[in-house]
Amino acid sequence: MVLTGVSIELWRLYGFYASVMAFKLATMFVFTAYQRITKKVFPNPEDAARMEGAKVDRDCEAVERTRRAHLNDMENIIPFLFLALLYITTGPSYEVALWHFRVFAVARFTHTACYFMALPRMAFIVAMLCNVSMGVQCVLHYM
Numbered sequence: 134m135v136l137t138g139v140s141i142e143l144w145r146l147y148g149f150y151a152s153v154m155a156f157k158l159a160t161m162f163v164f165t166a167y168q169r170i171t172k173k174v175f176p177n178p179e180d181a182a183r184m185e186g187a188k189v190d191r192d193c194e195a196v197e198r199t200r201r202a203h204l205n206d207m208e209n210i211i212p213f214l215f216l217a218l219l220y221i222t223t224g225p226s227y228e229v230a231l232w233h234f235r236v237f238a239v240a241r242f243t244h245t246a247c248y249f250m251a252l253p254r255m256a257f258i259v260a261m262l263c264n265v266s267m268g269v270q271c272v273l274h275y276m
Contacts, residue, residue, distance in 0.1 A: 143221040143230055150234035151214055157241065158210045161203040164249075168196045202248040205257070206241065212264050213237055220267040223274040237263040 169175055174190035181187040190196075217237075221230060240260035247254045 139221050142227050147221050154210045158206050164199045168199050202245050209260055216267040219271045233263050
């Protein structure tokens with residue numbers, strides 16, 4: 134047992150999935166930047182002035198789509214990082230925690246891919262249900 138009675142296996146599991154999700158969140162800006170550069174559209178005149186032929190456009194659909202995907206990741210991954218950390222302190226079995234974390238991660242990557250391809254995004258609900266499940270279990274455990 135380590136720290137608050139959480140097994141090293143659960144800490145490692147959390148560490149892996151928290152790292153993957155935090156890295157995904159931290160790198161989403163690359164997709165937005167790529168869209169801005171290839172479409173030559175920027176939100177500020179000073180940014181547009183740096184590239185020949187660039188213009189100020191805050192409504193470019195390709196840029197806005199990637200920006201919304203990034204915002205959606207923030208709305209889901211940040212709560213996951215906190216909820217999952219609290220969740221492992223409730224003493225879940227390794228397998229149940231693994232499936233919560235694994236399903237959440239796959240759902241978030243699937244959601245992003247579908248978002249970029251303008252496909253229906255039911256994966257959002259799957260990831261949200263993982264967060265809800267962990268949140269409810271934490272509340273019940275600490276009530």
